[in-house]
Amino acid sequence: MPVDFQEYKGKRKPINKNHKFPLIRLLALAVAAFFAYWSGLASKIANALPLPGNDEEAPADTWDYRCKVYGGKPFELKQGLAQCSWVIDDSTDVSLLPNPFLRYVSSLRTSPKSKLHWVAPVKDFGNVVLVMHEDSVRSVYFRYMKEDSSYVWVSKSSGCRFPGVCPRLPLSWSSLHIAEGFDFEGQESLLAMDVFYGIGEAPIYPVLSGRILEMGKDSLGYFVEIDHGYNVTSRTSGMGFPVDSLAVGDTVGLKTVIGRISPKDSAAFLLTVRQNGLFVRWNDFYASTHPVVPDSLLSFEKKMGF
Numbered sequence: 001m002p003v004d005f006q007e008y009k010g011k012r013k014p015i016n017k018n019h020k021f022p023l024i025r026l027l028a029l030a031v032a033a034f035f036a037y038w039s040g041l042a043s044k045i046a047n048a049l050p051l052p053g054n055d056e057e058a059p060a061d062t063w064d065y066r067c068k069v070y071g072g073k074p075f076e077l078k079q080g081l082a083q084c085s086w087v088i089d090d091s092t093d094v095s096l097l098p099n100p101f102l103r104y105v106s107s108l109r110t111s112p113k114s115k116l117h118w119v120a121p122v123k124d125f126g127n128v129v130l131v132m133h134e135d136s137v138r139s140v141y142f143r144y145m146k147e148d149s150s151y152v153w154v155s156k157s158s159g160c161r162f163p164g165v166c167p168r169l170p171l172s173w174s175s176l177h178i179a180e181g182f183d184f185e186g187q188e189s190l191l192a193m194d195v196f197y198g199i200g201e202a203p204i205y206p207v208l209s210g211r212i213l214e215m216g217k218d219s220l221g222y223f224v225e226i227d228h229g230y231n232v233t234s235r236t237s238g239m240g241f242p243v244d245s246l247a248v249g250d251t252v253g254l255k256t257v258i259g260r261i262s263p264k265d266s267a268a269f270l271l272t273v274r275q276n277g278l279f280v281r282w283n284d285f286y287a288s289t290h291p292v293v294p295d296s297l298l299s300f301e302k303k304m305g306f
Contacts, residue, residue, distance in 0.1 A: 063125040070098045084118040105132050144292050152291050160289050165230050167207040167289055168254050171198045193270040194282040200264040203257040207234050212250050224258045235272040
């Protein structure tokens with residue numbers, strides 16, 4: 001009996017030629033597309049393509065790129081320095097300047113148009129000298145790093161921390177500490193005073209500009225008390241001579257004579273400084289407003305090549 005043999009095809013279903021992307025592949029492709037979008041790979045690839053708008057730009061971490069982003073004009077200087085400059089006038093939106101100090105200095109301008117120059121090393125554009133130029137007047141500020149690695153802005157003209165109060169010595173002579181066991185009438189009150197010495201009849205000046213709160217004479221001699229703002233007051237007492245032209249409510253400056261010391265070869269007067277209502281030693285107060293010694297400031301200026 002003849003036997004017919006047929007090819008064994010197995011139990012698998014025939015492949016549908018029109019079904020090229022099974023469900024699993026579609027899911028895998030969707031996951032890959034989502035990952036590319038989420039990681040930014042798609043935009044990186046698009047930016048790398050020679051498409052309109054993909055022109056090459058300066059890297060975002062360069063000093064000149066950052067200068068342009070904040071509306072400044074970059075300049076390359078000598079000795080590895082660079083400069084970013086702004087012209088400030090009534091139409092300038094100072095809120096777009098890169099830091100609060102720049103915005104504050106720009107608010108101090110007194111002429112219709114001023115210029116701000118940020119000068120710093122190219123390799124360290126934060127280590128800066130800031131120059132404000134108005135007509136023929138230049139205000140220069142240094143960004144100085146103190147020994148504790150914190151930064152302060154220091155005015156070149158005064159050596160004072162800026163912004164803030166900038167006291168001056170009331171005489172051209174240095175202040176002296178009150179020695180232990182100092183023998184003077186009213187010794188207990190001297191615990192809240194500092195002593196200044198000078199040649200007899202030398203003029204006495206305010207340590208800061210301000211408004212006269214009180215003046216008169218007490219057991220120590222003539223006195224003047226001044227409100228300097230910034231929650232700072234001073235009381236100069238023990239003076240030998242008053243200034244008759246001054247009165248309570250008058251405004252005095254750093255060059256206003258408020259009295260004279262007694263007519264002796266070596267005479268003293270007393271100074272009390274209070275900050276936020278609390279007594280502060282003169283040397284501590286002066287040091288806090290002059291955080292950089294003059295020699296260090298001069299070395300910094302030479303190092304900057306400015």
